[in-house]
Amino acid sequence: MHRKGLSQQEIFDQLQQYHEKDMEYVSGNILGSMCTCAHPIAKKVYCDFLDSNLGDPGLFKGTKQLEDEVIKNIGVLLGDDAVCGHVITGGTEANLMAIRAARNLARQNNSIDSGEIIVPKSAHFSFKKSADILGVQLKEASLDDEYKIDLNSVQEQISTKTVAVVGVAGTTELGKVDPIPELSNLCLDENIYLHIDAAFGGFIIPFLKEMGYDIPEFDFRLKGVSSITIDPHKMGLTPIPTGCILFREKKFLEVMSIETPYLTEKLQSTIVGTRSGASAAATWAIMNYMGFEGYLEIASRCMNTTDFLARKLRRAGFRLVSSPELNIVTFTSPKISVTELAQKLKQKGWVVSVSSYPVAIRIVVMPHISRAHILRFIEDLKNIHSS
Ligand SMILES: Cc1ncc(COP(=O)(O)O)c(C=O)c1O
Structure with a gap:
C-alpha cells in the first residue's frame, strides 16, 4: 500500500490498463462461458x-x-x-x-x-x-x-x-x-x-x-x-x-x-x-423489468442462434455430439483432435471450452453471441480445416 493515497485519475488510469487485459462478452469471442453481460x-x-x-x-x-x-x-x-x-x-x-x-x-x-x-x-x-x-x-x-x-x-x-x-x-x-x-x-x-x-x-x-x-x-x-x-x-x-x-x-x-x-x-x-x-x-x-415476455424473447433468440450454429457446423463437416436440447452445442472434427482444434481457435481469438464427457468443443450460446459472430467463427473453423 502507498503511504499516501494516489489521485483518482492515477487510480483510474492504472485500472484501465488492467481492464484492457480482460476479454469482453460483446466481442463475441467468449464462446464457452455460462455467464454474459449483465443488463444495464x-x-x-x-x-x-x-x-x-x-x-x-x-x-x-x-x-x-x-x-x-x-x-x-x-x-x-x-x-x-x-x-x-x-x-x-x-x-x-x-x-x-x-x-x-x-x-x-x-x-x-x-x-x-x-x-x-x-x-x-x-x-x-x-x-x-x-x-x-x-x-x-x-x-x-x-x-x-x-x-x-x-x-x-x-x-x-x-x-x-x-x-x-x-x-x-x-x-x-x-x-x-x-x-x-x-x-x-x-x-x-x-x-x-x-x-x-x-x-x-x-x-x-x-x-x-x-x-x-x-x-x-x-x-x-x-x-x-x-x-x-x-x-x-x-x-x-x-x-x-x-x-x-x-x-x-x-x-x-x-x-x-x-x-x-x-x-x-x-x-x-x-x-x-x-x-x-x-x-x-x-x-x-x-x-x-424483463417480465416473462422479455426472458421468452432472450430464450427464443438464443435457441435460434443455437440452431443456426448447429446447422452451419453440420454443413461444414463437423460432427455434433447430439442435437442441442438447450443453448449448448458440442462438436468434434473428423480431421483434427479436439485439443488441437481448441488451440487453433484460440490463436484466432476464440475462447471455446472443452467438455470432458465426451471430449468435444463446447459452445454455450449466451445472449451476447449473435449470428454475425457465428458466421465469423464458422469461417475460421473452415480455414483451420483447409490449412
Ligand atoms: C449445472 C451447474 N451447476 C452449478 C454450477 C456452479 O455455478 P457457479 O459457478 O455459479 O458457482 C454451474 C456452473 O457452470 C453449472 O453449470
Missing part, C-alpha cells in the same frame, strides 16, 4: 445497493423484502409460490446448501453420521466440493445414450446411507435435462431428498416449455423435488455473483440454522455471514 438496469441497481448487508437483515429491511420477493417470484416460475430460500453467490453455494440441508435432515431422522449422495456423472464439480466440505460420500450414477442420468444406475446405488439424489436440468457440458419426473417418483417411493441443479437451465427451460419445446417437468410441480438451484447470473442477466437456492419447505432451512447472538436476526441458515444485498436488488429489478 441490473448493473445500476447493483451499484445502488452495494452497502446493504443481508447477513444482518434487520438493518436492511427493504433489501430483505426484495430478497423474499425474488425467491417468491422465482418460486412462481418454478411451480410453487410458497417456497423459501436465499439469493446467494451462485450455483456452487446453492448446491452446497442443498446437500447440507439433506445431510442434516438425514442426521436428524436416521442418525446417519456421514451419508452418501448420488449425482449423475454429468453433475457439476460443485458437488465434489460439497461432498468434501460436508463429509458425505459422492456416488456417480452412469448416463444413458443421450448423456442423461440412468435411472437403473441410481436405483442400484441407493442404500440406507443415501441422503440425497441429484438431478440436473441443463448439464454444464452438454445442456441435457435429466428425466426429473422419473427421479421424482423414485425419490418419493424411496423417501429420499431430491435436489435439482437448474443453475443453468432454470432461466431458460420455463420459457422454452412455454414456446412448445418438448422438455419434461423439472421443478416444484413434481412432488418429489425438495430443492432447486437456479442462477440469475447465467441466463437471468444479473451481475455476478447471483445464485438462488429454493426449498419446498421451511424445515430444510431450519435444519441447518445456527444461532447468531449479536445480529438483528436470531438464526442464520446461509453459509456466508455478511452477504451483499446488491444481487437480490438487481435480480428483483431485472425480473420486473
Whole structure:
C-alpha cells in the first residue's frame, strides 16, 4: 500500500490498463462461458445497493423484502409460490446448501453420521466440493445414450446411507435435462431428498416449455423435488455473483440454522455471514423489468442462434455430439483432435471450452453471441480445416 493515497485519475488510469487485459462478452469471442453481460438496469441497481448487508437483515429491511420477493417470484416460475430460500453467490453455494440441508435432515431422522449422495456423472464439480466440505460420500450414477442420468444406475446405488439424489436440468457440458419426473417418483417411493441443479437451465427451460419445446417437468410441480438451484447470473442477466437456492419447505432451512447472538436476526441458515444485498436488488429489478415476455424473447433468440450454429457446423463437416436440447452445442472434427482444434481457435481469438464427457468443443450460446459472430467463427473453423 502507498503511504499516501494516489489521485483518482492515477487510480483510474492504472485500472484501465488492467481492464484492457480482460476479454469482453460483446466481442463475441467468449464462446464457452455460462455467464454474459449483465443488463444495464441490473448493473445500476447493483451499484445502488452495494452497502446493504443481508447477513444482518434487520438493518436492511427493504433489501430483505426484495430478497423474499425474488425467491417468491422465482418460486412462481418454478411451480410453487410458497417456497423459501436465499439469493446467494451462485450455483456452487446453492448446491452446497442443498446437500447440507439433506445431510442434516438425514442426521436428524436416521442418525446417519456421514451419508452418501448420488449425482449423475454429468453433475457439476460443485458437488465434489460439497461432498468434501460436508463429509458425505459422492456416488456417480452412469448416463444413458443421450448423456442423461440412468435411472437403473441410481436405483442400484441407493442404500440406507443415501441422503440425497441429484438431478440436473441443463448439464454444464452438454445442456441435457435429466428425466426429473422419473427421479421424482423414485425419490418419493424411496423417501429420499431430491435436489435439482437448474443453475443453468432454470432461466431458460420455463420459457422454452412455454414456446412448445418438448422438455419434461423439472421443478416444484413434481412432488418429489425438495430443492432447486437456479442462477440469475447465467441466463437471468444479473451481475455476478447471483445464485438462488429454493426449498419446498421451511424445515430444510431450519435444519441447518445456527444461532447468531449479536445480529438483528436470531438464526442464520446461509453459509456466508455478511452477504451483499446488491444481487437480490438487481435480480428483483431485472425480473420486473424483463417480465416473462422479455426472458421468452432472450430464450427464443438464443435457441435460434443455437440452431443456426448447429446447422452451419453440420454443413461444414463437423460432427455434433447430439442435437442441442438447450443453448449448448458440442462438436468434434473428423480431421483434427479436439485439443488441437481448441488451440487453433484460440490463436484466432476464440475462447471455446472443452467438455470432458465426451471430449468435444463446447459452445454455450449466451445472449451476447449473435449470428454475425457465428458466421465469423464458422469461417475460421473452415480455414483451420483447409490449412
Ligand atoms: C449445472 C451447474 N451447476 C452449478 C454450477 C456452479 O455455478 P457457479 O459457478 O455459479 O458457482 C454451474 C456452473 O457452470 C453449472 O453449470
